[in-house]
Amino acid sequence: MVTAIIPAAGQGKRMGKEINKVFIPLGNRPLIAHTVLALAQCPEINQIIVAAAVHEIKIMSDILANSNIGKEWRIVAGGTERQYSIANALKTVPDGTDIVIVHDGARALIEPPLVTRVIEVARQYKAAALAMPVKETIKLVNEAGLTIGDPAPRKMLWAMQTPQAFEAGLLLKAYACAERDGFIGTDDAGLVERLGTAVKIVTGSYRNIKITSPEDLLLAEMLSNKRREL
Numbered sequence: 001m002v003t004a005i006i007p008a009a010g011q012g013k014r015m016g017k018e019i020n021k022v023f024i025p026l027g028n029r030p031l032i033a034h035t036v037l038a039l040a041q042c043p044e045i046n047q048i049i050v051a052a053a054v055h056e057i058k059i060m061s062d063i064l065a066n067s068n069i070g071k072e073w074r075i076v077a078g079g080t081e082r083q084y085s086i087a088n089a090l091k092t093v094p095d096g097t098d099i100v101i102v103h104d105g106a107r108a109l110i111e112p113p114l115v116t117r118v119i120e121v122a123r124q125y126k127a128a129a130l131a132m133p134v135k136e137t138i139k140l141v142n143e144a145g146l147t148i149g150d151p152a153p154r155k156m157l158w159a160m161q162t163p164q165a166f167e168a169g170l171l172l173k174a175y176a177c178a179e180r181d182g183f184i185g186t187d188d189a190g191l192v193e194r195l196g197t198a199v200k201i202v203t204g205s206y207r208n209i210k211i212t213s214p215e216d217l218l219l220a221e222m223l224s225n226k227r228r229e230l
């Protein structure tokens with residue numbers, strides 16, 4: 001049984017709008033509805049848990065109730081960090097779940113076949129994540145703004161995306177260890193790697209953007225219109 005967790009309890013500060021970016025409309029529905037519906041289209045996923053900010057539970061619930069999700073779904077209260085929002089959701093994962101997938105509410109353009117793929121690979125390798133090769137030259141820069149070297153050859157650098165999928169027991173252990181150590185990571189794969197488990201990379205898509213700043217919204221609108229034309 002596969003449970004999907006969607007953290008959507010952020011503030012969307014970098015988007016610079018008054019509302020949480022996951023409620024911004026994209027085409028005919030809010031971003032979060034696109035995200036949840038994309039995951040709901042994956043036959044492998046049995047239930048969906050969305051983490052929402054406490055003061056946004058009502059609006060989230062209204063949106064999801066009107067979205068014809070067609071799968072079991074529920075909302076949990078989020079936390080002050082993405083990781084805490086996911087930790088809250090993990091506490092409510094139903095017994096019998098063997099795979100947990102985590103997907104950002106803000107990655108509304110995810111294509112269902114990629115979700116299916118990452119779940120299949122997680123069954124094989126225990127841990128899998130979408131990622132894309134970086135296109136830019138990446139450098140380490142110190143606080144004074146001076147370069148201090150290249151981190152690794154570019155062909156070894158991949159930009160992590162979501163969804164990321166894990167054996168349920170492994171992810172629960174990774175979260176318990178991170179909490180014990182006071183470690184905050186920027187993705188779930190990072191928490192699992194701390195246990196010594198390598199995460200199998202699945203090539204994602206440059207269209208699977210995390211809608212973070214206003215330019216991303218423009219790009220999302222273009223990509224989404226293009227998809228409707230096809």
Ligand SMILES: Nc1ccn([C@@H]2O[C@H](COP(=O)(O)OP(=O)(O)OP(=O)(O)O)[C@@H](O)[C@H]2O)c(=O)n1
Binds near residue numbers: 078
């Ligand atoms: N305390 C938090 C912070 C983030 N998220 C979610 O994690 C995903 C990825 O985070 P990000 O894109 O950084 O979203 P925000 O934290 O909302 O953005 P910002 O940092 O600009 O405020 C988003 O779907 C966001 O809603 C969450 O559930 N709980």
Ligand SMILES: C[C@](O)(CO)[C@H](O)COP(=O)(O)O
Binds near residue numbers: 082161187
């Ligand atoms: C998990 C993630 O989407 C992988 O790219 C990303 O790290 C989330 O980052 P943020 O710190 O919440 O912007």
